[in-house]
Amino acid sequence: MSLLRAAVIGTGFVGPFHVDAIRRGGYAEVVAIAGSDRERTRARAAALGVAHATTDVGALLADPAIDVVHVCTPNRTHVELATAALEAGKHLVLEKPVALDAGSARGLVDLAARRARHAAVALTYRGYPMVRRARELIAAGEVGELRLVHGGYIQDWLANPTDYNWRLEPDTGGASRAVADIGSHWFDIAEYMTGRRIEAVFADLATFLPRRSRPVGGAALAFGAASGPTEDVEVHSEDAATILVRFEGGARGAAVISQVSPGRKNGLSLEIAGSRTTLDWDQEDGERLTIRGRAESRILTRGAEDGPGAGPGIPSLPAGHPEGWAEALRDLLRPFYAAVASGARPPADPAVAPYPTLAAGARGVAFVEAVLASARTESWVPIPG
Secondary structure (H helix, E strand, C coil), X not given: CCCXXXXXXXXXXCHHHHHHHHHHHCCEEEEEEECCCHHHHHHHHHHHCCCEEECCHHHHHHCCCCCXXXXXXXXXXXXXXXXXXXXXXXXXXECCCCCCCHHHHHHHHHHHHHHCCCEEECCHHHHCHHHHHHHXXXXXXXXXXXXXXXXXXXXXXXXXXXXXXXXXXXXXXXXXXXXXXXXXXXXXXXXHHHCCCEEEEEEEEECCCCEEEEECCCCCCCCCECCCCEEEEECCCCCEEEEEEEECCCCEXXXXXXXXXXXXXXXXXXXXXXXXXXEEEEHHHCCEEEEECCCCEEEXXXXXXXXXXXXXXXXXXXXCCCXXXXXXXXXXXXXXXXXXXXXXXXXXXXXXXXXXXXXXHHHHHHHHHHHHHHHHHCCCEECCC
16 A cells, blocks of 8 residues: 655644654655744654655645645634645645634535545544443443533643743634633534534633733743743633533533643543433543443443554554553544545545544534623523534
8 A cells, every 4th residue: 555645734732743643543654844933844854754844835735746734733824724735635634623713614614525625623532442432332322311411621731820822812823712722622522422412502701810921022832831031911812611501402511611720631521421321531541431320330441342443554552551642643533544545535424424524623613603602692602503
């Protein structure tokens, strides 16, 4: 099998993990990295062993030898870069949020369909084996009639006024921060696990740190405090959110979203209660899935049957050897690359796609917009579509 050729645009936090996931997936080689800063891009390419580094995205997209482009850049650039990649005939992997507004997100969905390109969104938590197992159990009737879904996504990396990142700036990150950045993952996993759409939300947003210290010159930090000279700036996006949700079919739910809770690093969790049993999963102990019943409870752990199965690339580790986020991204992308390598057209119905499509990303943008509207109006707001 000849390898596909992939390029990654973005040299920040998540780009290198895409490089790793592509390589370990076994379907493609990474032939180029693009970034906005020449020296940083060259250094990142050298560190990752990628032969070509460039700041000329136009030339990269014009290269007919490149099959797939990953867009791993700040939020405001997603639509422009994704559009250019699709127009150039490339298959696409796009970080979320796919756009800063629902109209632009729908435009990307339509463009990918017109260009007949496979286009995936990096909704990484779908790649966890026990998330997929929970989805299968719920679909098979394990929990019975769905009643309540609750949990949250709680972090601490912006807990101090000296913590700063481009996500705090609306022009770059968008009007929402905590909800768009991590709340959208909770929303996606809640819908993915249950197989039910969330129809409406009632949200309350809070900015506990209305002023922060920004590095002079606007340097963007990732998961760290500002160093060197700083300036005091006003913050307009939310640090945290509490969100009530209503599912199709009548189930109810609630989520707590926070980037300012000391000691909580990446606490994505869901508890799904039905008429028979309750399932709960916590990303920080992601290889376990608990099934709770009135008479007894049991813990399921990742087994051989939960791996990606036969195919190219690095296999899953045997049970008992912990896997995590990086492997989830690898396994999320594997079916996308398999589909591209097969030459098959993208499925017309995103519900049957073996990977999260741009339609799933557009759902996330619609969720964020509904949350913002609910917080403004202090009312229930439906999620379109």
